Amino acid sequence: MTGRLSELTGLQIMKNKYLNDIVLIAVLLAVSLVLWFATVTGGNGKTGEKVRITVGDEIIGEYSLGTDASVDVRGMLTVVIENGQVCVTGETCRNHICAKHRPISKAGQTIVCLPNGVIVRITGNGELDAVI
Amino acid sequence: MSTTKKIALTGVFTALAVALSYVEFLVPITFVPVPGFKLGIANLAIMAALFFLGPFEAAAVSALRLVLTLFLFSNVNAFFYSVCGALLSLAVMIIIKKTTFFSEIGTSVSGAVFHNIGQIALASLILKGSGIWYYFPALMLAGTLTGTVNGLILRFASGPLGKIFKTSGVQTGQ
CATH class of the missing domain: 1.20.5 (Single alpha-helices involved in coiled-coils or other helix-helix interfaces)
Structure with missing residues (x-):
């Protein structure tokens, strides 16, 4: 029992x-x-102004989102700015996750290529300093 | 369970962990555009060691898996991310199991989520910026889902596995 x-x-x-x-x-x-x-919605959905590319802790450059451009980042990948949208092509990493990321255009949005340590981030009005 | 059997099973689980890591290495899930996303099936072997043998054996399986995958097919970069995630994940899983508040499924889910936290914390240290935390919600969501699936797998496997470990001696020639 x-x-x-x-x-x-x-x-x-x-x-x-x-x-x-x-x-x-x-x-x-x-x-x-x-x-x-x-x-x-962290960037308040606002369209960004600039594209900041960093490798490690070093800022490679800031580019205007309004002007179409193609930036080669140390032969590791190419950041393409077209019609106010940013995407990554020609990456040399294994899984190509950064290239498969949908294009970004809003402030605060980010594409990261982890193996290469590259961060592509859109900055602009209303962006939070740190999105956690 | 005798010490000999424990040691042997630790070896078996280590082999299983390495094999599962290799499967994940061969078939990377790349249609999820989130860096660091993984199914985490190697954690199945570590959790099996945790539940059938104990925290010490689970730590041994986890550590051996890390070193073996580094030498076999991983790279140093991925190794450090794995170490960071594995340490945090294992610590949390041991604590969660100790509380006896959750089953295998809850343990698996918390392990998966904290693996992600460990990796992303290291990434933000290496990349020296909080930008990488942008991916955290997506990783956390993914970790919760894969952790649940892994936990369910372990839950359903642990019945038959437990029977095998309990009843079978070492049978040779069969």
Whole structure:
């Protein structure tokens, strides 16, 4: 009898565990979605003004978003500015994630090429200093 | 479980972790345009070690996997990101398991999310800027989803696996 009782309470604890899991997953999903929404609208949806390219902690240059340009970043990749949109091509990294990133145009949006340490970031009005 | 069996199983889980890492290396998921995105299936072997053997064995599997993948097919750059993520992830998973508040699934999810946090923290240190945190929400979302799937896999595998580990001695010639 006591064995069955502990079995039952054991089952209860197990059930609670899964309930806790679901709560944890739901909270994490909610937090990440809210953060995502915050970063996407973080630049207040304003069109950016400049494109800043950095390699490591060194700023390679700032380019106007309004003028079409093609910037070679140390032979590692090319940043293409066209019609107020920025994308990355000709990258030398393995997974080509930076090139697959959709073009960016709003302040605060960023394309990162992690293997090369290159960050392409749009700056402009209403941009937060740090988007966390 | 005898010490010999524990050591042997640690070896088995290490081999499994390296094999799973290799699968992920061969088939990178690149249609998700987020740097650092991974399925994290190698964590299955580490979690199996954590749940069947213990935190010490899980740490051994994790450390051996890191070193072996570095020598076999990874590179130094990726290695440091992996170390940072693995340390944080393992620490959190051990703590979460100790609390007995969550099942394998909750453990897996928190491990995955903290792996991402560890990697992105290192990236922001290396790249000396907070710009990389721009990707954090997407990575966190991805980590929650892949962590849930991994946790479910482990949950369903642990029943049969537990039976095997409990009943079988070392059987030779079969």
